[in-house]
């Protein structure tokens with residue numbers, strides 16, 4: 184498998200992905216997120232060589248820092264880049280405004296593009312290699328109070344499709360994973376887990392980790408997780424009036440679950 188770098192590896196989907204990839208023979212992992220203590224604990228618990236690079240991916244110098252780490256610690260090799268770090272701050276546009284759109288774009292889109300730009304030469308140099316971008320079903324269907332998050336994930340989905348076509352001749356496979364509701368530190372899905380009628384909608388980070396493996400080394404271009412979330416994307420295209428009716432009904436408010444980041448106000 185070679186050198187795999189996972190962003191947002193301190194918790195949730197990223198942590199589960201690191202644990203999943205560590206099972207592959209010959210893997211060396213690079214764990215990226217802000218909380219160094221969590222990265223160190225995870226690195227020390229894994230059965231393969233793992234280094235960590237504690238950075239805020241929205242910082243101007245972050246891409247160069249990560250690239251320098253790869254060059255110093257892993258000989259400039261990169262076989263798999265998993266762009267997973269992300270967050271959602273819920274809020275209606277009339278209240279949260281452009282500031283909320285801006286911070287979503289900075290983390291969920293700009294940071295991914297900037298890191299990929301810095302690491303693409305290493306990925307091409309290590310080809311055949313792969314990138315997996317962790318988007319969201321919210322990158323296909325938007326709910327109330329998630330407009331800024333959806334905008335950042337729609338952007339990521341479009342950019343990823345284009346990058347897939349561009350990098351194919353260079354031996355860099357670009358895969359995309361679109362999770363639905365997954366219970367994690369950032370997205371606890373408490374409202375959905377509390378009710379028997381909605382509990383089945385919520386899945387686990389380990390299931391997404393398996394899909395990330397399929398979309399990276401496995402060579403799949405796209406995976407919804409769980410798979411039935413693809414129906415939401417299909418319905419949005421084929422039955423938009425129905426989807427709008429469902430998403431504006433009173434019961435749809437539970438589908439905009441609270442997130443851990445939500446308490447922060449845009450600065």
Ligand SMILES: NC(=O)c1ccc[n+]([C@@H]2O[C@H](COP(=O)([O-])OP(=O)(O)OC[C@H]3O[C@@H](n4cnc5c(N)ncnc54)[C@H](OP(=O)(O)O)[C@@H]3O)[C@@H](O)[C@H]2O)c1
Nearest residue numbers: 191193194195196216217218240268269319365367369370
């Ligand atoms: N869970 C879901 O329901 C769901 C559904 C669809 C898509 N997703 C996507 O899946 C990805 C992972 O989310 P998750 O559910 O695993 O959430 P999570 O548990 O909150 O994990 C987010 C990760 O991103 C890191 N991160 C956040 N801001 C960062 C920054 N500025 N710089 C560097 N790292 C940063 C966090 O680490 P630090 O705080 O240590 O920096 C953490 O490791 C996100 O892109 C999310 O949009 C999740």
